[in-house]
Amino acid sequence: MTPTEIKGRSLRTILPEGTDEGSISVDLIDEAKGQAAQNLDRYITATKAWFNTKLAPHSFVPGDKVLRWVLNPEKLQNKWEGPFMVTQTSTRGAYCLAELDGALLPHPWNTEALKKYYM
Template sequence: MNLDFVEEVRERASVRAAMYKARMAKAYNSRVRPRNFQVGDLVMRKAEASGPIGKLDSKWEGPYKVTEIVGTGAYKLQQMDGKNIPRTWNIANLKKYYS
């Protein structure tokens, strides 16, 4: 390999890596379903996110009511009897409750 072409080879590798990254992002974005909740929606939360669960325990707890949208993907929850849940919950640990 000639040292005169090192920069050219490095530039081609950089372009190929950027194209690969763009293809992977496009493939991921075509499969992912964006989720968001509005204030007042009923949601279920992952039981393992709040503490350890056993083999036969339910995987989801709830329903809970969304009381506040704290940030992108972060929500404050409230139990159905009106008690607030003490911390915020990420959207990765929530799913919509269908009654």
């Protein structure tokens, strides 16, 4: 057993005379696990904060023209189709759409599948 010292974030330590090497290493492992969990929590919090700054919340009002995401686009097919007219807003970001000629679409669409259409 060679004496070492604690430097920075190292887990190396000097063992006092007459101590059991096994009990100290278990304590160091538990301490390292706790520190790793704290680091992971900080990383997750920072990543969420950064990602949320990049989100652009958007909402639509009746009369807006929007494009709708194609559910299963083929290889060379456009990923957006439309334009459609927003006819009604619902709770939690759901919108009822109609084609420009007035035909209603069968079910509401979520905000994430829509984007504003500019002529």
